[in-house]
Amino acid sequence: MHELTLTRPDDWHTHLRDGAALATTVPHTARQFARAIVMPNLAPPVTTLEQADAYRERICAHIPGGTAFTPLMTLYLTDATTPETIIAAAASGRIAAVKLYPAGATTHSSAGVTALEKVYPALAAMEEADLPLLVHGEVTDDDVDVFDREKVFIERCLEPLTVKFPALRIVFEHITTADAVDFVHAAPRTVAATITPQHLLFNRNALLVGGVHPHHYCLPVLKRERHRRALREAATSGHPRFFLGTDSAPHERRRKESACGCAGIYSAHAALELYAGVFEEAGALDRLEGFCALHGAAFYRLPVNTNRVRLVREPWQVPDSYELGDGRVIPLCAGATLNWRLVHEH
Ligand code: NCD
Numbered sequence: 001m002h003e004l005t006l007t008r009p010d011d012w013h014t015h016l017r018d019g020a021a022l023a024t025t026v027p028h029t030a031r032q033f034a035r036a037i038v039m040p041n042l043a044p045p046v047t048t049l050e051q052a053d054a055y056r057e058r059i060c061a062h063i064p065g066g067t068a069f070t071p072l073m074t075l076y077l078t079d080a081t082t083p084e085t086i087i088a089a090a091a092s093g094r095i096a097a098v099k100l101y102p103a104g105a106t107t108h109s110s111a112g113v114t115a116l117e118k119v120y121p122a123l124a125a126m127e128e129a130d131l132p133l134l135v136h137g138e139v140t141d142d143d144v145d146v147f148d149r150e151k152v153f154i155e156r157c158l159e160p161l162t163v164k165f166p167a168l169r170i171v172f173e174h175i176t177t178a179d180a181v182d183f184v185h186a187a188p189r190t191v192a193a194t195i196t197p198q199h200l201l202f203n204r205n206a207l208l209v210g211g212v213h214p215h216h217y218c219l220p221v222l223k224r225e226r227h228r229r230a231l232r233e234a235a236t237s238g239h240p241r242f243f244l245g246t247d248s249a250p251h252e253r254r255r256k257e258s259a260c261g262c263a264g265i266y267s268a269h270a271a272l273e274l275y276a277g278v279f280e281e282a283g284a285l286d287r288l289e290g291f292c293a294l295h296g297a298a299f300y301r302l303p304v305n306t307n308r309v310r311l312v313r314e315p316w317q318v319p320d321s322y323e324l325g326d327g328r329v330i331p332l333c334a335g336a337t338l339n340w341r342l343v344h345e346h
């Protein structure tokens, strides 16, 4: 197969950042995706409808002319989020979901939730208003190994949540383990998961063999090969509750190549092309459209996009870096040759 046309896809999990970074992230994301769920972990976090509205306007100012792109805004859940805030957000129609970061789990999560019980009133309001909950599924306990934090989160937090709030739609974001795949398979239809390109492409050797590779460091951290295989199987299986979420999370090069490097991998420059390579390897190109453009829309209860994108099998080389604010970002697969290229939309 040398050419593919697909319904224009959506990215159900991205970090566009703010300020000058938007000049890079927004055109990259809008080139491929019709819509994107925009993470609210700015500093300070986006916790109110007014902040989300202002952030949307800053994003929209960077959409290239002639490109149709809709940022789907989210709120950052904190211990102090009130049911009133949730009700107003849902009623506005301008908030697509609410994001739960366990406090301290990842970049800009210090304002996150310190104990699930503290957000029960907000979660009850979300369940009632049918506003989806997006979770960063890792515990933060010092005594839990970083490679086990997702598995332990499932047992301690996620399973109980699905029991306590049976009608709450939950997206288990950027899953990284076979345990998470199994959980989604067994979970009620209210639970779905996103999968990133890096967790489909790499295992933890890419982070740690032959030296430490900070541009392969993200959270949840890359896992063993057996987990990568389970993720590839889930993504390419056609199961409707697994869908695309890049977790593209740019940090300036100097903040990654550091004694305490930031977590986050930038993939907005080539996400669809990277996923296409994975599906091709799995002999599942016929399922790429479901994963990229159909399953997420159905779960979010949004219309499927009506325009299309075209991918051609034409090798191209990923640049070594891109501008990001007044620095540079090293993208996923920097310098590598990718087989699929997004050429055009209609
Ligand atoms: C994200 C970021 O940098 O904002 N980092 C990451 O490693 N994925 C935060 C997140 O989604 O965990």
Ligand code: ZN
Pocket (backbone or CB within 6 Å): 013, 014, 015, 039, 247, 249
């Ligand atoms: Zn993220």
